[in-house]
Amino acid sequence: MTKMLSHDAALDLFADAFVETTDRYRIVAGEDVTDAPMPDAEAVAQATEMVVRTLFDVLRDTRLEGIADQIAWGIVHSFHRVASQIEGQADKAAQNVKRLIEQADGSEVGTVELEEAQLLCQSLDETQDAVACMRDYAAATFRAETGKPWSSPRASLTSSKRTASVIAATDFLAARRKRQIDQKAPQGPIVLFSGGQMWEDHRLLYSALDNIRARIPTMILATTAQDKGCDAIAAAWAARSGCKIIPFTLNRKLGNRAGFARNEQLIGLRPVEAVVCEGSGVQSHLAREVRKHRIPAHFFAIADQHRGEAAR
Incomplete structure (x- = not known):
């Protein structure tokens, strides 16, 4: 069995991922907005580890021990698929925010629509961070058990037609893009x-x-x-x-x-x-x-x- 992440290190990862980035939350367009909190980070970390580790425990020394790693691989993969699906939805939502920025005319209707689109995108990003953290910790648990790894928005304009929500949304998209670049094209030797x-x-x-x-x-x-x-x-x-x-x-x-x-x-x-x-x-x-x-x-x-x- 390979050494697992320390308890404190795992909690730090979950604490960073399970952060409420907005007071309102919605991940499906048209559904009611909620102000429910994020789940407790420590509880989710424990549950994620137990999902994978308990499987190995109950199958150990049984006829099914030989396929425990295959089943556990599928569990980690399910986290991965959900995280990927949400990431795709977030990317589409970001494109919608960008479209609305380009079409913004300063009207109240347009401003509200843009704010709602930004809320959807931000909520999806928040959700993807949380699920990806669960996936990574499930993968770390899999590795500990098996010894094997689980194998640009336009600049803000100064026109009087550009309302505060447009500027904020543009900044939001720029920050989102930078974070994606840092994650997918890490900088270093x-x-x-x-x-x-x-x-x-x-x-x-x-x-x-x-x-x-x-x-x-x-x-x-x-x-x-x-x-x-x-x-x-x-x-x-x-x-x-x-x-x-x-x-x-x-x-x-x-x-x-x-x-x-x-x-x-x-x-x-x-x-x-x-x-x-x-x-x-x-x-x-x-x-x-x-x-x-x-x-x-x-x-x-x-x-x-x-x-x-x-x-x-």
């Missing part, structure tokens, strides 16, 4: 990681990544997003250490060039360091590109496993 799907020695890779992070504590790990082997080990390390990770998936439309095109994307990030493990021709190509661009790197061969050796 990039460390590349790629390797083959046949790999056993996780300690070797954990050690290399630990050493890099000790020197570059704000590093962001960019991987080639395979669901087993080296990339899965790197994802597990990132989950354990709390390092931000950007998995680069293949663009299947590119056919046989997909892997090489992804390598070019990774090199284009201007990484400060790289870890490349022996795998397929895609890894060989990436290693050549890393050397060509003189990126400090650690190269691991399959034969290096359990010996702690790397080429440079």
Whole structure:
């Protein structure tokens, strides 16, 4: 069983996510507005952990123990799907706010409609933050049990037609966009990681990544997003250490060039360091590109496993 987040750390995460950002709340257009409070953050944290952990407890030492991780994976995925659906609704609501800003004429009707649209968007954002926090904690519980990771608005104008609600809504959209950029395109030094799907020695890779992070504590790990082997080990390390990770998936439309095109994307990030493990021709190509661009790197061969050796 992998070490779980500390109780205090978990409560801090939930306290940040379960914040009432508006006095009024509505997540379905046309429904009544409520002023009900957010649920207690500590209670939700405990319930989220229990949903996953209790499943493993009741199935342990039974015939169904072998599929406990599959069922638990589905539980985490259900949180993920709901969070994603709400995020999509929030994005549509934000587009509606933007449309109303562009059409704003200063009338009372238009102002009220804009304020209601902003309330819907803000409520959805608040909800998505809460559900995403539950998903992340459920995923952390899954990892603790299994040892595996669960794998621009226009500027404000000064025209007299621009009412206070339009300015506020514009600022709201700008802040929302900035937060999304920070979450989906985190800023920091990039460390590349790629390797083959046949790999056993996780300690070797954990050690290399630990050493890099000790020197570059704000590093962001960019991987080639395979669901087993080296990339899965790197994802597990990132989950354990709390390092931000950007998995680069293949663009299947590119056919046989997909892997090489992804390598070019990774090199284009201007990484400060790289870890490349022996795998397929895609890894060989990436290693050549890393050397060509003189990126400090650690190269691991399959034969290096359990010996702690790397080429440079």
